[in-house]
Amino acid sequence: MIANCLKVNEEGHLEISGCDTVRLAEQYGTPLYVMSEDEIRETCRRYVASFAKNYNGNGKPIYASKAFSCKEIYRIVLSEGLDVEVVSGGELYTALQAGVPGSQIHFQGNNKSVGELTMAIENGVGDIVVDNREELERLETIAMEHNMVAPVSFRIKPGIDAHTHEFIRTGQIDSKFGLDLASGEAMDALRRAQQLEHIVVKGLHCHIGSQILEKAPFVHAAEVMLQFFAKIRDELGMTLETLNLGGGFGIHYTEQDDAIPYEEYMGDVSAMVHSKCQELGLQLPRIYIEPGRSIVGEAGITLYTVGSIKEIPGVRNYVAIDGGMFDNPRYALYQSSYTCLLANKASQPADYVATIAGKCCESGDLIQEHTLIQKPEIGDLVAVLSTGAYNYSMASNYNRNLKPACVMVSHGESRIVIKGETYEDLVRNDV
Numbered sequence: 001m002i003a004n005c006l007k008v009n010e011e012g013h014l015e016i017s018g019c020d021t022v023r024l025a026e027q028y029g030t031p032l033y034v035m036s037e038d039e040i041r042e043t044c045r046r047y048v049a050s051f052a053k054n055y056n057g058n059g060k061p062i063y064a065s066k067a068f069s070c071k072e073i074y075r076i077v078l079s080e081g082l083d084v085e086v087v088s089g090g091e092l093y094t095a096l097q098a099g100v101p102g103s104q105i106h107f108q109g110n111n112k113s114v115g116e117l118t119m120a121i122e123n124g125v126g127d128i129v130v131d132n133r134e135e136l137e138r139l140e141t142i143a144m145e146h147n148m149v150a151p152v153s154f155r156i157k158p159g160i161d162a163h164t165h166e167f168i169r170t171g172q173i174d175s176k177f178g179l180d181l182a183s184g185e186a187m188d189a190l191r192r193a194q195q196l197e198h199i200v201v202k203g204l205h206c207h208i209g210s211q212i213l214e215k216a217p218f219v220h221a222a223e224v225m226l227q228f229f230a231k232i233r234d235e236l237g238m239t240l241e242t243l244n245l246g247g248g249f250g251i252h253y254t255e256q257d258d259a260i261p262y263e264e265y266m267g268d269v270s271a272m273v274h275s276k277c278q279e280l281g282l283q284l285p286r287i288y289i290e291p292g293r294s295i296v297g298e299a300g301i302t303l304y305t306v307g308s309i310k311e312i313p314g315v316r317n318y319v320a321i322d323g324g325m326f327d328n329p330r331y332a333l334y335q336s337s338y339t340c341l342l343a344n345k346a347s348q349p350a351d352y353v354a355t356i357a358g359k360c361c362e363s364g365d366l367i368q369e370h371t372l373i374q375k376p377e378i379g380d381l382v383a384v385l386s387t388g389a390y391n392y393s394m395a396s397n398y399n400r401n402l403k404p405a406c407v408m409v410s411h412g413e414s415r416i417v418i419k420g421e422t423y424e425d426l427v428r429n430d431v
C-alpha cells in the first residue's frame with residue numbers, strides 16, 4: 001500500500017491505522033474523510049529528527065496549513081514541535097482558536113489585506129512574510145499605528161523552474177508570488193525596509209513549487225538564496241537570521257510516483273547550506289522548511305458509496321459515487337492521479353477499468369479516469385487514497401452539496417475532528 005497506515009485485513013477490507021474502513025463507513029456514513037493521526041505524527045517526527053541531525057536543531061519544520069486546516073491538525077503539529085504557516089485571515093483565526101501562539105505562526109500570501117495584516121500584528125504573529133512593496137508600506141503603517149515593530153521576512157523568487165504542474169510552480173520569474181532577484185526588485189525592497197522604523201527583517205523565504213519529486217531544485221534554491229544572503233550583507237550591511245526554504249516535497253498518489261524519502265532532501269540541502277555558508281563566510285542561519293502536502297497527504301483517504309454504474313460499450317465504465325469535485329476538485333483542476341480501490345473488496349483482483357464519477361452537474365466532475373479497481377456493484381465502498389492534502393481544504397458547496405465529516409484515526413480508535421455539514425449550515429448566511 002502507498003501509505004504505512006494502510007493495509008488489507010483478514011476480512012479483505014481496507015484498514016487505516018487499525019480501523020476497518022467498512023466499519024467507519026457504517027458508523028459515520030459516506031462520503032467521509034479519514035485521516036491517520038499516527039501517520040501524521042510519524043511524518044512530523046521524521047522532519048523534526050532530520051533538523052536535529054542536519055542542523056543541530058537550529059531550525060524547524062513549519063506545517064503549511066493550507067493543505068489541511070482545522071483546529072485539530074494545528075493542535076497535533078504543535079504538539080510535535082512544528083510551527084505553522086497560514087495564508088489567510090481564516091487560517092490565522094483557526095490556528096489562534098486552536099491555541100497556536102502568535103510567535104509560532106508564519107503568515108504568507110501575495111495579497112494580504114489591511115484587515116489580515118492588522119490581525120497578524122494584534123496577535124503577535126512572529127513572522128509576516130512580505131510578498132511585495134505595497135505590502136511592506138502597508139505593514140509599516142499598521143505597525144506604526146499599533147506602536148509596534150513587525151518581524152518580517154521577504155518572499156523571494158529565486159528563478160528556479162521545478163518540474164511540476166504549471167499551476168503549482170512558483171519559483172520562476174513569471175509567478176505572482178514574491179520579489180524578483182534578477183531585476184533587483186528584492187534588493188530594493190530590503191533597502192527600503194532598512195529605512196522603516198516599524199519593520200525588522202529577520203530573514204528570507206522561497207518556495208519553488210509543489211509535488212516536486214527531485215532533489216536538485218531544492219539544493220539549487222538553497223544555493224541561490226545564500227548567495228543573496230551574502231549580497232545583502234555586502235551591499236546593505238545587514239545580517240539575516242532565518243532562511244525558509246519552503247515546502248513542495250512530493251508524495252505518492254500512485255505506486256508510479258517516485259517520491260523521495262524526506263530525509264534525503266534534507267541531507268542534500270543541508271550539505272549545500274553548510275558548504276555555501278562556509279564559502280561565503282556566513283553564519284549558519286536558522287533554517288525552516290514548510291511542508292504541507294507531505295505531512296497530511298498520504299495520511300488521508302476518502303470513502304464513498306457506489307450509487308450507479310453505467311457501462312458504455314467501447315467507451316468507458318462510469319462508476320458514480322456520492323461525492324465528487326465538491327469534496328475533491330483536484331482531478332477537475334489538475335488531472336491529478338489517484339489510487340482508487342473498493343475498500344470492501346480490497347483483496348480481490350483489480351481488473352475492472354473504471355471512471356470514477358462524482359455527483360455534480362459537470363461532465364468534468366471526475367475523480368479518476370480509466371483506473372483499475374475491483375469489479376464494482378451498487379453499494380460498494382470506494383476508497384480514494386492520498387487525499388489528506390488539498391481535498392477538504394479545497395472543498396466547496398457546489399450544487400449545495402454538504403462538505404463531508406472528517407474522522408481522525410489512531411491505533412484502532414476513531415473520532416470526529418470536523419463534523420459533516422447539515423442543510424441548516426448551507427442556509428445559515430442566506431438572507
Ligand SMILES: *Cc1c(COP(=O)(O)O)cnc(C)c1O
Pocket residue numbers: 064066067085108207209210211246247248249290291292293294
Ligand atoms: C503551498 C505552500 C507550501 C506547502 O507546499 P506543499 O507542496 O504542500 O508542501 C509551503 N510554503 C508556501 C509559501 C506555500 O504557498
